[in-house]
Amino acid sequence: MHANVLLVALGVSSILALAPAGCAGPEPAAPPDESPAATRPPDEPLAEGQDGLTLGEVAAAVEGAVLFHVPVPGGNGRACATCHRPEDEYALTPATVEKIYQKNPGDPLFRSIDADDGGANFTLLRTRGLVRVTVPLPDYVRLTDDPAATSVSLWRSVPTIENVRDTAPYQQDRRSPSLEGQAFAALADHIRPTHAPPPAFGAKIAAFERQLFSSPAARRLSNALADGDDP
Numbered sequence: 314m315h316a317n318v319l320l321v322a323l324g325v326s327s328i329l330a331l332a333p334a335g336c337a338g339p340e341p342a343a344p345p346d347e348s349p350a351a352t353r354p355p356d357e358p359l360a361e362g363q364d365g366l367t368l369g370e371v372a373a374a375v376e377g378a379v380l381f382h383v384p385v386p387g388g389n390g391r392a393c394a395t396c397h398r399p400e401d402e403y404a405l406t407p408a409t410v411e412k413i414y415q416k417n418p419g420d421p422l423f424r425s426i427d428a429d430d431g432g433a434n435f436t437l438l439r440t441r442g443l444v445r446v447t448v449p450l451p452d453y454v455r456l457t458d459d460p461a462a463t464s465v466s467l468w469r470s471v472p473t474i475e476n477v478r479d480t481a482p483y484q485q486d487r488r489s490p491s492l493e494g495q496a497f498a499a500l501a502d503h504i505r506p507t508h509a510p511p512p513a514f515g516a517k518i519a520a521f522e523r524q525l526f527s528s529p530a531a532r533r534l535s536n537a538l539a540d541g542d543d544p
Contacts, residue, residue: 370520377521380514385500387507390421393496393518396444396471396503403525405471407442414439427503429468443468446502448486478523478535492519 366374381393397403413420414435427444429437437443449464456462477483482490489495493515500506526532537543 373517373520374524375521377517377519380517381521384421385504385506385510388500388504389424389426391424391504392421393499395421397474402473402527403475404473405442407440410435410442411439424503426505437468442470444471444503449488473527474522475525475527476531476535477525479538492522 381397384390384392384395396405398405398409401409410422413422423433423435423438425432427438427446428435429445431445437445445466445468447464447466450456450462456465477492481492482488483492483495484498489498496515496518497509500510526535
């Protein structure tokens with residue numbers, strides 16, 4: 314099975330585990346040597362079962378999981394998962410970058426739009442996991458060496474998208490008020506499709522991201538906050 318398809322299948326299966334009772338048949342018991350505890354890596358997020366999701370919310374999250382892992386039509390070959398790697402807890406480590414580079418320097422991860430020099434220098438990406446981003450400057454900020462500049466290029470790591478349900482606003486300068494807005498901003502900055510996806514794209518990506526947690530405890534905390542309970 315193709316790696317991306319497998320990752321989508323794993324993500325979808327995790328989300329389906331959150332569906333209300335009656336959405337799927339009972340899951341057969343696993344043999345002792347194939348139990349979830351024996352087969353799942355210790356740091357992989359676990360689904361908590363009943364999570365109060367409606368069928369519509371589950372469907373949106375499943376569609377979002379697929380969109381997250383499939384290259385964006387009309388783009389530069391990238392998907393969201395090109396940089397937010399499931400194997401890196403939806404972040405990006407230098408070790409993963411170098412492994413990909415050694416296997417295929419032409420992988421969509423390596424694109425000039427966020428290279429060190431706007432060309433083909435990916436030293437910072439390969440050694441530190443840093444990508445170049447362009448950040449708009451607020452109206453009240455001016456650069457002393459370039460007063461006419463309206464943006465600045467910075468280098469930053471790829472943040473995880475786990476545990477983001479309750480952490481708005483997004484981006485390190487907090488310029489994205491919602492996950493939907495952040496998804497479209499990432500498209501514009503790192504994928505640059507020739508035509509904008511429909512508005513539902515952002516909503517479905519956000520629905521998927523809201524179900525990604527680093528641990529069962531993190532999910533329980535988020536659910537408690539949503540329900541107004543004492544964590």
